Amino acid sequence: MVPSLLAAGPDWSALLGGLSLTGSPGLDVAIVLLVGALAGVINSMAGGGSFLLIPTLVALGLPATTANGTIRVAVLAQSGAAVATFHKREVHDYPLTKRLVLPMIVGALLGSLLATRLDDAVFRPVIGVCLLIWAVILLVQPDRFLNPPEQTREPDARTAALAAAVGLYGGFLQAGVGFPLIALLSVHLGCDLVKSNAIKVALVLGYTLIALPVFAFAGQIAWVPAGVLVIGSMVGAWLGARWQVAKGSSVVRWFVLIMVALGGALMLAPLVRSLFG
Template identity: 40%
Template structure:
């Protein structure tokens, strides 16, 4: 039953990731609500994210958008930060992690609704990859890596906003760098969870399979206004799961 639930949730998350973004806001709390300790749910969720990143890199590379040198420049500080973030997540109690996750989910939900990356993306601004800009980006990506190693949920919106603001890159280039850098730091944080015994491989692989199918379905989703309905779905679903993690439902009902 758990495998079936995780597979279905994976399909939904993969679909959401392609159409609107924020799939981990669903998968991570669902794994916790299924009874996995927070650290195990956190590590298990990363299996699907690793597979997703590898597939996405292949797609961007085939389209001619692949920047290995820049990915490494941003990926190294993110990798260091992710190791520290993963260790921090593992050391945290389940109760505290669940509260932090619930609050983060609500904050990221606001980012999904407001889409602040649009404020920084501008075709007229032009790309600036000067030395000082790259140093600033590297410093920011250490923090990005820490957050990614810690929780990961909604990291895509943070990366897009940061790169758009600091470098003025195009959205396509930013998305290509996003998946490449994510794979670099995710590999390191994943090892921390594996060596700590915090991964459920059966549920993780089921989640990855569901994600792959959901991503495919999302890719062919062409219904007008689909992105709008995905956002409404996220608002309702994430709000309910946040309330559950915070225990607010006990007060209300």
């Protein structure tokens, strides 16, 4: 019923540039919208939304390198929507954001330049290694993301170096960047989880503004499916930001814990299948 209703509308296949996941263009568009919305909620509340975005785009038929660039459009949109929502709710720390965004931009520029110079055949196993490392970190010590120190800490040279390292990773591979950002802001600096998320999305917005043109110049963005992802991502980010401001750090704590466990399990699944399949 759903596919037939969707297929009765406009030329849905054109909305994804002729790419297909299920063979039903209308259902494909609905799936991409839903995945974009889920990623928006996840990224605004914890991190790991790109673990959904990249596999979806690859399943549609995009090379991994292009999927890694395409998701930046959705990330830019969802970050902007989340920042606007947090600002409206008066949850932010712009002075701290300004101190961290420059080293993150420098790192992200280097990371994106590196990513756009790798062939797809090389980039796929690199993604696998990065996600495997994250799986181990997230599953072995999930509490590191949930227990900020009682005293806040002023950012110093070490903080700037850590921000640059996170930016380097985010510029290279967007997937999972929310987790080290939460660790930097919550565990290292002592921000509560809601404020950490507000600063996190502002920082991601800042470095994505620099990284996105690098991928665009390299021709590694599929703009048509990116536009569909943008719609879902903005709605999801708006909902996620409103929800955590209303519910406080407790709901974010549980959400992060769930995403850490789920993200780690999903990242380990392909390795398990390759070993025992």
